Amino acid sequence: MRPEEISKKTEQLVTIKTEDLAPLPFPYDTYEETPITPLKEEQKKKWEHSLDGVSALTLPKPETPEEEERLVKAFLSGLEKLMTKENNWTFLQPLMLSLEYCAKCQTCADACPAFEMSGRKDIYRPTFRADVLRKIAKKYLSKGGKILAGFRGHDIDLNWDTIARLAELAYRCTLCRRCASVCPVGVDNGLITHELRKLFSQEMGIAGPEIHEKGSVKHLKFGSSTGMTKAAVADIIEYLEDDIEEKTGKRIKIPLNKKGAEILLIHNAGEFMAWPENPMAFAILFDAAGIDYTLSTDLVGYDAVNYGLWYDDVQFARVALKHIEIARNLGVKKIVIGECGHAHKALSVIADRLLPGAQMIPRESSYTLLNDIVKSGKIKFDPSKNDFPVTLHDPCNAVRLMGIVKPQREVLNAIFPPGRFREMEPHGVENYCCGGGSGFAIMSSGNFPDWKRLVSGRKKLAQILNAFQGEMDPSIKKMVCAPCSNCKGQIRDMLESYEVYEKTGIWYTGLVELMVNAMVDQKKPYLEWPGEGDDDDM
Amino acid sequence: MGFLQILTYLSGLVFVIAFGAKLLKYATMPMHVRWELYPIPHEGKEWGGSFYEEIDHWKKVRHKDHMAQYRFMVPEILFIRALHEDNRPLWYWSFPFHMGLYLCIGGLIFLGFGAFVQIFGMVPENSALASLFQSLTTVFAVPGYILGTIGALGLIVKRTTDSNLTDVTAGIDFMNLIWLGLLFVTGFIVWLQDPGFNVSRAYFQSLLTYGPMKEPMSAIHVVNLLIFIGFWAYFPFTPMTHMVSKYFMWDKVKWDDDPNRGDAGMDSKIKKYLAYPVTWAAVHIDSQGGKKTWADIATTNPWENKDQK
Structure with a gap:
């Protein structure tokens, strides 16, 4: 399908059929997939869905031709702003280079898990949405753009269908940037998706509801994207202390708002709600290693997430600057980011050039600090307590986009018996996204969860299954270590949808939980496999 | 001075101005936020690691292995390694095409050297140096014509028949390939007519001296020259200048992992942008x-x- 066809007047451009999907390995090689749930008639009437029958944005349909026209103009205006230094100094240079220089070689296509696993649907090629934007820019914003537009390859119609499909299409890429890592001329189609999302949000107010209204807005309003208020955090921390006592027999005080501490530790607040064992494990480890740290209960300071990273520079900057301000007010020497991949990149890399150097504060990955704790010998580990097969998921943001590859591996090798840890293939900086990147893990509108299950999460599921081939007996318990909240959420959803634990014995957890489980001082097993505790989840 | 010489100067002028403007445009864009992509060769960690793997990294002196960047980029430019590793079917045609271009540019440079020494009366018949330049012109240009022709033809066929490429290929892409293919083919025919490149060298000499062209030029040679002149002026306006993105996207984007440590230059830029x-x-x-x-x-x-x- 040519990118120009995006403006075609048709009910639905593409249909995802289960028989087209790339196959999964044993024991799912004969698995009967559940297709994408079609939207209900009233949903179809309300929401744009003409790209692939999926609505991730619940984007309302314009009610009048005048409204359509206004939206088309707003889109063009946004595209113009995207190409000015005043409005987009943050990404102007890589954006303009990526718009100008695609060599149309399609090398990126095979690197994209969404394209591959969808059964090679053209609309999911990394170049497809980028080409649509390139063509619109050339035809409508460059001088003489309409002259010989067909021959020059950018004769695209700009209508509401084009824009509505493009908005949805901006949310069919996880921004993992595998495509950029193989491009022979350096073009970054992932970046173009990022910029497209920015255009929609910053000019037209269009974004995934879970990452904007229920995400960054909630974060700035209540203090956390989970909706958890400042007042609630202290209570939750107290519950965690009780739970730690129950699990370890030791009362540990989790320091809050401690002025002058060495470290401000910031977790993804989703951990407090979905996986409290994770912040508890951090507390146990830091206490045992004698680390001088604090958590913050200040607005925004107790949630490391920064959803603006995926769709809006302004929302991004607002949250990042709050994180830095809180750390400076506490007088800590560094911020350590918990097990949250995108928070790693947001605060360490992207926020690095938001303020003059003197106003910045050092940021460090928890993976690095945890490895330092292991190497210091301050905590004794008994690898035989972790005597089960384990594999490691590499969160794109921390690994390919930050180069933190070895620390988490060194930790696993120190806390597992030899031969128990095996890599997925490929891994490290060549890893595949969990399928929940760029906000997908928390996006659940319309029938988008079905798309994630069948398309974006499929490659990771295949990788996980491949890592344990030959040991698929469910009685052999196996673990995926996923040191990132969003990745964990996505992997949890995939494992549950496909009943992977029941069929194969594969479950998931973070890195610190595995560390505490291997601590010599930890008398009872810290890990709970499904069915062992009160809850299904650990 | 003849019409062809004037056209050649004009074409060169357009190239220099347009290509220079393009470089200037990208070089003067604001410093963007960091958007690096690992592995970064200068980090010196073959597994793709970075300084973030080290505890308190900001307290340590950074060691950047600049030679590693060249070890990566030289084979990337010469042999198009990324395509070789990730898109081999296209590399079979893209590599000879690009190598053909590089060799032809090499041949042109040696033709220029030969023309320069010829101004001082050094010709292949009486000067070892001039003879060397003549030989090197042939050694570079002729394989360049052959490889370039094979590559251009292969790419045209590939873009016509490969379903991965047909939908993304426009008329202008075929025109560019045909244009370069004709440049290679006519260049080869010119060499068959004039194996010592004597006429070409004389023409180059006339350009260097702003003098008249003394040697008669065959019709095919004029055609070859016109194809070249047109392409030289057209090239900077096309995405075929992707060496620009190759430089900026790697050196200034994917490999730009310089942390903000309060450097005065970076601070003043940030203040300006804010x-x-x-x-x-x-x-x-x-x-x-x-x-x-x-x-x-x-x-x-x-x-x-x-x-x-």
């Missing part, structure tokens, strides 16, 4: 149509409830 006016129109931005700067909107939390307990 003072830029913002005109994004979405309600939550609250830019007030450019009345607010980046500093204003980034430090404002429109939803903060000061009374929240």
